[in-house]
Amino acid sequence: xxxxxxxxxxxxxxxxxxxxxxxxxxxxxxxxxxxxxxxxxxxxxxxxxxxxxxxxxxxxxxxxxxxxxxxxxxxxxxxxxxxxxxxxxxxxxxxxxxxxxxxxxxxxxxxxxxxxxxxxxxxxxxxxxxxxxxxxxxxxxxxxxxxxxxxxxxxxxxxxxxxxxxxxxxxxxxxxxxxxxxxxxxxxxxxxxxxxxxxxxxxxxxxxxx
Numbered sequence: 001x002x003x004x005x006x007x008x009x010x011x012x013x014x015x016x017x018x019x020x021x022x023x024x025x026x027x028x029x030x031x032x033x034x035x036x037x038x039x040x041x042x043x044x045x046x047x048x049x050x051x052x053x054x055x056x057x058x059x060x061x062x063x064x065x066x067x068x069x070x071x072x073x074x075x076x077x078x079x080x081x082x083x084x085x086x087x088x089x090x091x092x093x094x095x096x097x098x099x100x101x102x103x104x105x106x107x108x109x110x111x112x113x114x115x116x117x118x119x120x121x122x123x124x125x126x127x128x129x130x131x132x133x134x135x136x137x138x139x140x141x142x143x144x145x146x147x148x149x150x151x152x153x154x155x156x157x158x159x160x161x162x163x164x165x166x167x168x169x170x171x172x173x174x175x176x177x178x179x180x181x182x183x184x185x186x187x188x189x190x191x192x193x194x195x196x197x198x199x200x201x202x203x204x205x206x207x208x209x210x
Contacts, residue, residue, distance in 0.1 A: 002026060004123065004145040006190060009044065012036035013100075014063035017192055019149060020045060020052075021123060021142070028053040028121035031071065032140065032149050033192060035063055038070025054120035057081040057108065058151025058192060059137040060088035061164070062097035068106045078109035080118065082129055085136025086111060087166070094134075094165040114138075128179050132172020133160035139180065141187075148199070149190050154180060156189075156197040159208045176202075176209055 002024030009018045016035035022028060029050045034041050045052060052075035057065060060081065072079055081089055088094045092103040112118060114129035125140040130153040137160070140149045152160035154176055162169040185200025202209065 004142055004147060006147065008190075009035075009041065011041075012063050012066060015193060016063045017190070017194075018067070019190055020050065021147075022050065023122060026121065027051055030054045030056060030120050030123055031077070032056045033058055033064040033151065034067035034071045036066040038067035038072075039074065041067055041071050042074040051075070052077040054118075055079040056125075056140055056149075057085070057089065057106075058139065058149060058153075059134045060085050060090075060095045060106070061134065061152070062095050062100050062102070062104055064151070064192060065089065065095065065106050066097070066102070066104055072109075079106065080110050080112055081108045082127055082136050082138035083111035083113055084129060084131060085134060085138070088134050088136055096164055112138075130154075130172070130175035130179050132162060132168055132170075132175045134164070135166035137172075137175075141183065146184060146187050147190065148180070148183065148187050150180070150192070152192040154189060154202060154206075155191045155193060156195050157202070157206050158194075159206070160192075173209060181209075 092098040097104040187199040
């Protein structure tokens with residue numbers, strides 16, 4: 001089994017990280033948070049010889065889902081999100097897309113439970129519910145490779161804002177400390193915005209969490 005590789009496109013008005021993950025030697029990818037322009041994501045990956053095998057959403061805010069339906073349409077891949085995010089994914093007010101001037105909703109093909117493992121194209125990750133940024137924010141943990149996709153829950157020396165619908169700062173801090181800081185310190189963290197970091201680094205230096 002090849003090493004897990006992570007690619008990134010930075011898309012949309014919020015400079016959101018859209019990741020694609022694949023095993024070395026494989027052409028099937030999981031796309032995380034198709035932030036905008038699903039046709040562009042599809043064509044870019046296709047030009048690289050990749051096929052989208054699945055789509056994972058860390059949460060339902062507009063800047064993470066605007067490209068999701070088009071990418072699903074073009075690729076045939078299914079979309080998954082944590083079950084606690086239904087009221088955000090499927091509500092244009094709660095996901096702030098209406099306020100952003102481009103009302104948008106997405107209905108995932110499947111909602112996942114906290115702790116559930118999902119395998120797509122031979123890649124297995126565990127859903128970690130991390131409410132706070134939104135009520136149904138989650139992270140995806142690829143334990144075999146020590147990689148975490150944290151969405152807008154945990155950033156490099158920062159955390160996600162909580163002033164949008166369903167957000168709560170106290171809940172977010174508790175989520176990070178109880179659900180993420182128990183992971184190995186060397187776990188590589190890929191956030192929804194900005195550069196990657198590690199769990200150990202955030203435990204030491206994140207001013208919101210120390």
